[in-house]
Amino acid sequence: MSDIRIRARIKDGETEVKCLMNHPMETGLRKDSKTDELVPAHFIQEVVCKLKDEVVMTANWSGGVSRNPYLAFKFTGGEVGDPVEITWTDNLGQTETATDQIS
Amino acid sequence: MIDAKRRILLKGSIAAGSVGVAVGAGILSPSLVLANWNEAAFSAKSLPDALSSLMGSDATETNDAIKIKAPDIAENGAVVPVTVEMDLDGVKSIAIVASENQTPLIASFDLGESAMPFVSTRIKMARTSDVVAVVQTGDGLFSNAKEVKVTIGGCGG
Numbered sequence: 001m002s003d004i005r006i007r008a009r010i011k012d013g014e015t016e017v018k019c020l021m022n023h024p025m026e027t028g029l030r031k032d033s034k035t036d037e038l039v040p041a042h043f044i045q046e047v048v049c050k051l052k053d054e055v056v057m058t059a060n061w062s063g064g065v066s067r068n069p070y071l072a073f074k075f076t077g078g079e080v081g082d083p084v085e086i087t088w089t090d091n092l093g094q095t096e097t098a099t100d101q102i103s
Numbered sequence: 104m105i106d107a108k109r110r111i112l113l114k115g116s117i118a119a120g121s122v123g124v125a126v127g128a129g130i131l132s133p134s135l136v137l138a139n140w141n142e143a144a145f146s147a148k149s150l151p152d153a154l155s156s157l158m159g160s161d162a163t164e165t166n167d168a169i170k171i172k173a174p175d176i177a178e179n180g181a182v183v184p185v186t187v188e189m190d191l192d193g194v195k196s197i198a199i200v201a202s203e204n205q206t207p208l209i210a211s212f213d214l215g216e217s218a219m220p221f222v223s224t225r226i227k228m229a230r231t232s233d234v235v236a237v238v239q240t241g242d243g244l245f246s247n248a249k250e251v252k253v254t255i256g257g258c259g260g
Contacts (some may be wrong), residue, residue, distance in 0.1 A: 014219065027227075029205060045140045056215045057222075062145040064201060064209035064227050066182045066257075072223035073212070 004098035008084040015078040015102055017049065019071050019086055027063030043091055044069060050085040051078055078102050145208055150200055150235065153208040157198060158239050166191070166238075169247035172223075173234050180257025185234055186223040193241040194220040202248075203232030227257040 003022040008015055021044065028041025043063040049056050056075045078084070080102055087097040144156035151161035172186040187197055197220065198211040204227070212222045220238070228234075233248040 027206075051217070054215070054217075057218045058139070058213045058215075059222075060140055060145075060211045060213075062206055062209055064204055064206065066225040066227055070184075070223070070225045072186075072221075074219040074221045075215075075217045076219060077217040 003096050004086050004088070006084060006086055006098055006100040008100050008102045010078055010080060010102050014074050014076055016072065016074045017084055021069050021088055021096070023067070023069060023090065025063055025065055025067045025069060041091055044088045045091050047071060047086065047088045049073065051075065052082055146206055147208060148206065150202055150207045153200065154237060154244070157208065157211055158237070158244055160244060163237055163244040163246040166245035166247060169236050169238055169245060171234055171236050171247055171249040173249050173251050176252045176254065177228060178254045180228040180230070180253040180255055182225050182257065183228050183251060184225050187236040188221045189238060191220060191238060191240055191245065194238055195241070196239045197222055198237040199224070199226060200235040200237065201226060201228045201232055202235055204229045228253045229256045
C-alpha cells in the first residue's frame, strides 16, 4: 500500500490529476512544544509526474507546503487507460511512487 | 611504474577526501542529492532573492491573466488551499510564494509541453500576507498577488 493516493480523470481531452501524499513536511524551523528543541527538517523536495514514462510536470517544494500534501494539475494528450505515475523524493532521500490509470 | 600508480591512487583519494570534507563542513548538505532542487532559492529570505536564484531575474510584470484562488481569510495558516491558473501561452514554470514567510518561496512547478497552466496545492502561511504567483513564459516573468488574512499562523513558531 503506497502512501500516495492518485486520481486521474479525463474530460474533454483534459486530464486532471489529484493526489494526496502522506508526509510530515517539517520545515526544520518548528520547535517541539514539549522539549523546546527544533524538529529536524523533513519535507518532500521533488515530485515528478509522468504520463506513460514522459515527464509532464516536476514540482520542487520547500517545507512551506502543508503536511500531507495535496497536489492537482492538468495536462492534455492523455487517453483512458494511460498510466500516470507520481514519485516524490524528500530531503532525507526517501522516495515513494504510485500510479493510476486515467479514467 | 609502481610509483606512477601510487601517484594516481593518491590523487584519487585526495579528491574523494575533499568531497567528504565539503559534506562534513556543511558546504554540500546531504539534501543536494537532488541536483535540480534549488537550495539558494528555497532558503532565500526575500522574494527578490528567491526569484533571482530560481528564475534568473526578479523583474516581474503584474498580469491579471494570472488567477489566484485562495481564501480571503484563513482560519488556520497551516493549511491554506491555493490554486493558480492563467490564460497565458508558453508557460514554462509557476512559483508560489507567501511573501511574509521566513523563507517565502514555497513551491515551483516546471511544466512539460503537455501540461496546462494550472496547479493547486495547500501551503503554510506564517501571518497575513500576499500569496504571490510568479509565472515564467517565453516572454519573461509575470506575477499576480492575492492577500490572505491569517488568523492563526501556520509555521509552528
